[in-house]
Amino acid sequence: MNVHHYYPIDVVNGPGTRCTLFVAGCEHQCPGCYNKSTWRPDSGRVFTLEDENRIIDDLNDLRIPRQGLSLSGGDPLHPHNLSAILHLVKRVRAECEGKDIWLWTGYQLGTLSDAQREVTSLINVLIDGKFIQALKDPALIWRGSSNQVIHRLR
Numbered sequence: 293m294n295v296h297h298y299y300p301i302d303v304v305n306g307p308g309t310r311c312t313l314f315v316a317g318c319e320h321q322c323p324g325c326y327n328k329s330t331w332r333p334d335s336g337r338v339f340t341l342e343d344e345n346r347i348i349d350d351l352n353d354l355r356i357p358r359q360g361l362s363l364s365g366g367d368p369l370h371p372h373n374l375s376a377i378l379h380l381v382k383r384v385r386a387e388c389e390g391k392d393i394w395l396w397t398g399y400q401l402g403t404l405s406d407a408q409r410e411v412t413s414l415i416n417v418l419i420d421g422k423f424i425q426a427l428k429d430p431a432l433i434w435r436g437s438s439n440q441v442i443h444r445l446r
């Protein structure tokens with residue numbers, strides 16, 4: 293998996309103070325996409341074990357308490373990203389007690405593959421659906437367009 297940005301302290305992408313990772317790779321090609329530079333799975337830089345360890349350490353850092361981890365992009369559920377994202381969310385579940393995981397995807401919950409569902413079975417909140425320009429609403433919180441749905445999975 294490749295990534296574009298990691299923010300160890302973020303108060304914009306999800307509730308509370310969070311760690312946020314923007315991954316590379318998205319096949320949805322939504323007109324009006326705010327993040328076209330992330331579309332190619334080989335854009336950005338390689339996500340390493342050191343990156344993963346840092347996220348775990350940041351989530352467990354008591355000096356700046358984090359509510360959880362946000363995964364965005366790009367699309368964390370792009371087929372190219374699934375094994376690395378699954379590894380990461382399994383570690384957060386095992387090593388970061390009490391932290392929630394939010395994930396943004398252009399796929400829809402009802403049409404996810406088994407491999408994508410394996411990831412969503414471990415997260416707390418999924419925001420799904422492509423960005424549709426005609427349904428764009430700046431008043432929406434944590435969504436770009438009104439077709440997108442916030443699913444509270446656990």
Ligand code: SF4
Nearest residue numbers: 318321322325398423
């Ligand atoms: S799903 Fe998100 S990142 Fe992918 S094309 Fe649509 S708006 Fe852009």
